[in-house]
Amino acid sequence: MNVLVISDIHANLDALTAVLKDVQDFDAVWCLGDIIGYGPEPNECIQVVKNLPGLVCVLGNHDTAALGRINTLLFNQEAQQSMTWLKANLTDESINFLESIHEKEVLDVATLVHGSPFNPVWEYILDPYIAKGNFQHFSTQFCFVGHTHQPIICSLKKDNQQLIWKQPKFGFEYIFEDKTILNPGSVGQPRDYDPRASYGIFNTETKSWTVNRVEYDIPKAQDKIIKKKLPTRHAQRLSGGW
Ligand code: ZN
Numbered sequence: 591m592n593v594l595v596i597s598d599i600h601a602n603l604d605a606l607t608a609v610l611k612d613v614q615d616f617d618a619v620w621c622l623g624d625i626i627g628y629g630p631e632p633n634e635c636i637q638v639v640k641n642l643p644g645l646v647c648v649l650g651n652h653d654t655a656a657l658g659r660i661n662t663l664l665f666n667q668e669a670q671q672s673m674t675w676l677k678a679n680l681t682d683e684s685i686n687f688l689e690s691i692h693e694k695e696v697l698d699v700a701t702l703v704h705g706s707p708f709n710p711v712w713e714y715i716l717d718p719y720i721a722k723g724n725f726q727h728f729s730t731q732f733c734f735v736g737h738t739h740q741p742i743i744c745s746l747k748k749d750n751q752q753l754i755w756k757q758p759k760f761g762f763e764y765i766f767e768d769k770t771i772l773n774p775g776s777v778g779q780p781r782d783y784d785p786r787a788s789y790g791i792f793n794t795e796t797k798s799w800t801v802n803r804v805e806y807d808i809p810k811a812q813d814k815i816i817k818k819k820l821p822t823r824h825a826q827r828l829s830g831g832w
Pocket residue numbers: 598600624650737739
């Protein structure tokens with residue numbers, strides 16, 4: 591089964607549409623949270639995601655905050671500002687969809703979370719040290735995470751417990767035998783200084799993994815952010831990928 595793995599769409603419908611156009615064929619979709627927050631088209635993105643085939647989705651911190659389950663004072667000022675806008679604009683249908691999602695999904699071959707298996711909504715796996723401490727918190731061979739908006743591969747060698755931490759080469763197919771944490775990067779707000787939308791393709795039989803990047807109409811997405819009077823920084827960062 592070919593699985594499209596996406597994360598951190600952040601209400602960027604233009605980026606999401608470009609990803610779905612770029613992927614040739616997939617049987618299922620794993621979505622690692624933060625469908626909304628920052629961007630201008632939250633309801634539209636939820637509508638697209640909820641109709642994707644074989645969808646398994648987990649909650650991100652922005653999704654959780656939109657449901658009023660966490661204090662938005664934990665967010666920076668601009669994120670708070672967009673959260674206020676978001677709460678005023680989310681439809682009941684969107685809220686119902688988010689209410690139906692869990693923080694963690696454990697499938698046959700993979701565990702899905704937004705942040706980390708230890709702290710599914712909040713922890714950022716930003717470095718090998720944090721990653722290493724997380725391997726004891728999932729029992730499947732793979733754990734898929736998002737949240738940092740940076741694609742990463744992290745494997746723990748079975749024989750000598752050596753940790754491998756690297757950025758994937760885009761378009762390159764990796765196959766893993768060891769326990770591995772994989773981050774597909776962000777669809778709608780990349781933060782690795784590459785502004786192109788990021789996504790991964792995972793094959794559950796061959797256990798192969800490829801991260802791809804795709805260009806989309808960034809000025810169009812920025813224009814929507816400005817028109818909806820969301821913080822301009824959220825528009826600016828899209829062109830630099832930061
Ligand atoms: Zn995010």
